[in-house]
Amino acid sequence: MTYRRALGGLGLALMALGGVLLLGQPEPWRIALWLAGAVVLHDGLIAPLVLAVAALTAAAGLRPTGAPRAALIVAGSLTAIALPPLLRPGAPANPTVLPLDYARNWLLAMAAIALVTGAYLGIRALLRRRA
Template sequence: MSPISLTVSRLLLGALGVAAAAFGVAHLLTETRTGTVTQLVVWAAGAVVLHDGVLVPLVLAAGLLLTRGRLRGVWRAALLTLGTVTLVALPALLRPGRPANPSVLPLDYPMGLAAVAAAVVVGATVAAGRRLWLTRGERQS
């Protein structure tokens, strides 16, 4: 792709993103109940604090402790993915009791989280194995 077409593509995607964000903000401000925006801002700020203040330092520390060398990035990515998925799943996992409307949370969320975690671990293991295989081949040639 030429540099001009890349620039045009980036500008179009950027404009589409800005338009979507503007639509979302306009809808949020005009279509929500009073006080909801404040609750959303508090929730978003809490998510940022949890992510940047708790999750990322834990992932980086675990990455340092668990592995050295070439595979550190693979396992850090896996840990970051697992931590983020777990944070997203926490409201459904921690909700007490059964909801009054069974269609609100109809799935087995602990089993879903376990399946996603298994997929991430398998993917990271495959990526780590591939990286080791490729570096082994470079050393032999």
């Protein structure tokens, strides 16, 4: 119980620090709007998509555990990070800001995640058959 209170107090102190730092910014409403957008994005899009994938896999009789679940978490996190450049294609005002082909690189990262996960599952199945 003491740890819980200590962690709760630490959390409240960090929230207060965040509020003070937020109010010290030149335009705090922009940051607050961005944070509100993140909550809306999570609760309105990401969480329903995760629940839909879980429902579809359960309906198909699949239960992703271990490596498949980790791959889905990594792919989802990487997609969330890559969304701003993916949703705003085109040449930016400053050409040094986003000089890479984000759509291609995102697809390559998704393919790498799928290949590594598939290889891991294949090797694990092979080792189980031998044992």
